[in-house]
Amino acid sequence: MSELKRTSLYESHLKAGGKIVEFAGWEMPIQYEGLVAEHEAVRKKVGIFDVSHMGEVSVKGKDAEKFVNNLVTNNVSLLNPNQIAYAMMCNENGGVVDDLLNYKYSEEHYFLVINASNVDKDFAWMQKQAEGFDVELVNLSDGMSEIAIQGPNAQALLQRLTDTDLNSIEFFYFKDGVKVCGYDTIVSRTGYTGEDGFEVYMSHEAAPVIWEAMLKEGQDLGVKPAGLGCRDTLRFEAGLPLYGNEFDDNISPLEAGVGFFVKLDTPFIGSDVLVKQKAEGLARKTVGLEMVDRGVPRHGYEVAVNGEVIGHIATGYTSPTLGRTIANALIDAKYSEMGTEVDVLIRGKAAKAKVVSKRFYTKQYKK
Incomplete structure (x- = not known):
């Protein structure tokens, strides 16, 4: 087995009490204070993530x-x-x-x-x-570090570390050459949480300096370091897909429910297959589920109707924001109507769920 990689912020994670786990060949923090506390910090105040493994x-x-x-x-x-x-x-x-x-x-x-x-x-x-x-x-992957700043107070926090007017960076735009703590960075108004925020690309040397400055300067803004655990719950609530869950080499973007980002009027690799899928109608669709019975639907669990397997769970959690147990599932399209009752097979036992909208949480992006 090859040796796990560490980001330039590894020592900062240990200092902050991060619980380190293996993820995609890296030693990364899954949480610090706890998943729910970090999730709520991003929804209500501001959280910072090490995403240098990207x-x-x-x-x-x-x-x-x-x-x-x-x-x-x-x-x-x-x-x-x-x-x-x-x-x-x-x-x-x-x-x-x-x-x-x-x-x-x-x-x-x-x-x-x-x-x-x-x-x-x-x-x-x-x-x-x-x-x-x-x-x-x-x-460029080995030569760059990246920090994501996410939440209602994200702009206020990052603005304390740069002279660039962050209001000038619109949603899904970026600026290169932005000085943050004196270092050259790329700053984009993007993220993976459903909240307003920024992703900052920088040198490995700059990353620990900027990270520590954010924790110090953001205390009155409620800043918390946030791990990969709440990164997943946040993106899931906001309807943002994850490779390996909502789609993979055998699941198309249309089946995953992200057709908005597929422009079939311009040819690309695989577009002929997607044109055919759309014309013929999808045989399977990704739907939202809400559990009626007790139990948490985990990735890979089978979904069934009358004992017949009709699909599987892509992602499932008890939502920290909503307090409901919800999931995304890829299932036979004929069972995708709102309100349809299905069974999730949790450790072999059927637990009832119903089809609901995948829009679990309304995104709070700055337009």
């Missing part, structure tokens, strides 16, 4: 935009400079290779942010697809 890829060259448009499901040619688009990369069968953020500097320069668990796989896929395009791909 991957970053630079795409430069005459065909950069043409290459990215062929690679991903969204139409990046519609972006303004310094705008960001969320999208998926699909394989030839319409399954999802990964989901990613596409930062547009110009038609000849893009910056792609990919999931930690898929960095090597994704970069190899991109290199393969780059054949025939006039582009240069550089995997």
Whole structure:
């Protein structure tokens, strides 16, 4: 087994009492004070996350935009400079290779942010697809740290550490060369929690300085360090998918319910399969479930009707914000109507649930 990686903030996590676990080949904090306390801090005040394990890829060259448009499901040619688009990369069968953020500097320069668990796989896929395009791909992942600042007080906190007016960064836009604690950074108004916030990309040297400054300067704002545990509950409540849960190589974006980010009027790898899926109607759909009986539906649990398995749980939790036990499930489309009763097989025992809207929590983004 290869040795686990550590981010530049590893010592800061130990200092803050972080409980370290293995995640995607990294030693990362799952929680500090506790999942619920950290979840509530992000919903009501502000939390900071180490997301330095994420991957970053630079795409430069005459065909950069043409290459990215062929690679991903969204139409990046519609972006303004310094705008960001969320999208998926699909394989030839319409399954999802990964989901990613596409930062547009110009038609000849893009910056792609990919999931930690898929960095090597994704970069190899991109290199393969780059054949025939006039582009240069550089995997920047090992040289960058990243901190996410999320919650109603996120702007107030980050503003204390920079002279750049953060009001000038709109939702899903970014600025490069922003000085934070004197260090050059890229700051984007993005996140993975359903709250207003920022993601800041920086050098490994800068990360511990900025992290400690946030904890010190944000005390009166209610700042808490937040681990991967509440990152998952927050994104799930807000309806944000996770690779390996809501979709994978065998689940399409349409089946996962994120068709809004799929632009079928511009061809991309796998688009012919998705066009056919849409025209013929989906055989399976991702739905929200709310438990009627006791029990927590975990990823991979089977969903059944009258003893017949019709799908599986993608993600499930007792929601810290809502106080209800809810889930996303990929099931046979004929059972996807609101109010339909199904059974979740929890350790082999059927527990009743009903189909509800996947919009569990209303996002609080700054528009």
